[in-house]
Structures are given as C-alpha cells and as structure tokens.
Amino acid sequence: MTDKELAQEVVLHGSHKAFAEIVHRYSGMVFSKALGVMHTEEGAAEVTQQTFVRAYENLDSWRGTELTPWLTAIATHTALKLLDKERRRHTTPLDTLPSSVLGGFPAESSSYSEEHEAQLQQMEAAIAQLPEQDQQLLRLHYYDHRHTADIARQTGLSQSNVLVKLHRIRERLKKAMTHERND
Numbered sequence: 001m002t003d004k005e006l007a008q009e010v011v012l013h014g015s016h017k018a019f020a021e022i023v024h025r026y027s028g029m030v031f032s033k034a035l036g037v038m039h040t041e042e043g044a045a046e047v048t049q050q051t052f053v054r055a056y057e058n059l060d061s062w063r064g065t066e067l068t069p070w071l072t073a074i075a076t077h078t079a080l081k082l083l084d085k086e087r088r089r090h091t092t093p094l095d096t097l098p099s100s101v102l103g104g105f106p107a108e109s110s111s112y113s114e115e116h117e118a119q120l121q122q123m124e125a126a127i128a129q130l131p132e133q134d135q136q137l138l139r140l141h142y143y144d145h146r147h148t149a150d151i152a153r154q155t156g157l158s159q160s161n162v163l164v165k166l167h168r169i170r171e172r173l174k175k176a177m178t179h180e181r182n183d
Contacts, residue, residue, distance in 0.1 A: 006019075054074050
C-alpha cells in the first residue's frame with residue numbers, strides 16, 4: 001500500500017494495522033532524525049514516540065503523497081521543543097553560581113557590562129575555533145549537564161580520557177582568552 005492509502009485506512013476506518021505499518025516503515029528514519037538533533041538515544045526515543053502520537057492525531061490534515069517529509073518535520077519540531085524545554089529546566093541564574101564557575105566573569109546579571117559582553121563574545125569565538133569533538137564535549141558537559149561517565153559511554157572514550165580532554169580544552173580556552181586580551 002502507498003502512504004496515501006495507509007493514511008486513508010487510518011483516517012477513514014481507524015485501522016490500527018495500517019498505522020502500525022506506517023510506524024514500521026518510518027520509525028527508523030524518525031529515530032535517526034531525532035538522534036541527529038537530540039544526540040542521546042533516550043531523547044531520540046522520546047521524540048520518536050511523540051512524533052508518531054502527533055502524526056496519528058493529525059493524519060486527517062496531511063495532504064501529501066509521501067509521509068517522509070511530513071514525519072521528518074514533526075520529528076524535528078518535536079526534538080527542538082524538547083531541547084528548549086530541557087534547556088529552560090536546567091538553566092541556573094548566573095547570580096547563584098560560585099565565582100569559580102564563572103571564571104572571573106561578573107555574576108551581576110541585572111547590570112549590563114560592555115566588558116562582560118566582550119568577554120562572552122571572545123569565549124564564543126574561542127569555542128568556535130575548537131575541533132567539533134571538543135565542542136561536543138563542552139556542550140555535553142556544560143550545557144547538557146551530563147556526567148563524565150555518560151559522556152564516556154556516548155562518545156566511546158574512557159571516563160578518564162573525557163576528564164583529561166575537558167581539562168585540556170579549558171586550558172586552551174584560557175590561553176586563547178589571555179592571548180586575545182594581551183593583543
């Protein structure tokens with residue numbers, strides 16, 4: 001059966017068998033797309049499940065001939081919403097962080113400082129110059145708040161190697177920031 005015929009079976013007759021066929025055909029593709037956005041299997045599995053729930057609920061509004069683009073769009077939007085929700089949940093106000101974490105940056109988030117803004121831009125530029133693997137380690141550890149054991153499992157590195165790499169990345173960033181300030 002074509003995608004259109006399967007969708008009609010689901011919409012017109014409530015066929016669970018037809019929807020199961022849709023899930024069977026496209027779950028691998030949806031999971032792969034979700035994994036590319038979420039970077040964790042758990043997150044990708046959650047996005048995959050939510051994608052098919054939303055697809056089932058909205059299948060009567062689908063007007064295409066192939067489900068791939070529609071399901072991909074649903075998966076991408078679902079993943080981005082979930083990442084945004086996670087980011088907001090894990091956000092810590094700067095004024096509650098110890099100064100050692102801020103690395104000398106002022107904790108007053110209420111007052112704008114051009115110097116602070118320049119330092120942040122400098123840091124972003126230094127991070128952008130790092131190799132992709134180093135950027136990924138920083139994202140996982142500092143932005144996603146993942147433990148080094150989790151990062152080791154995900155990247156295939158040993159936990160001690162993750163710790164060493166994070167230390168060396170921090171040292172490179174400090175050196176780049178110091179070098180930039182001295183110029």
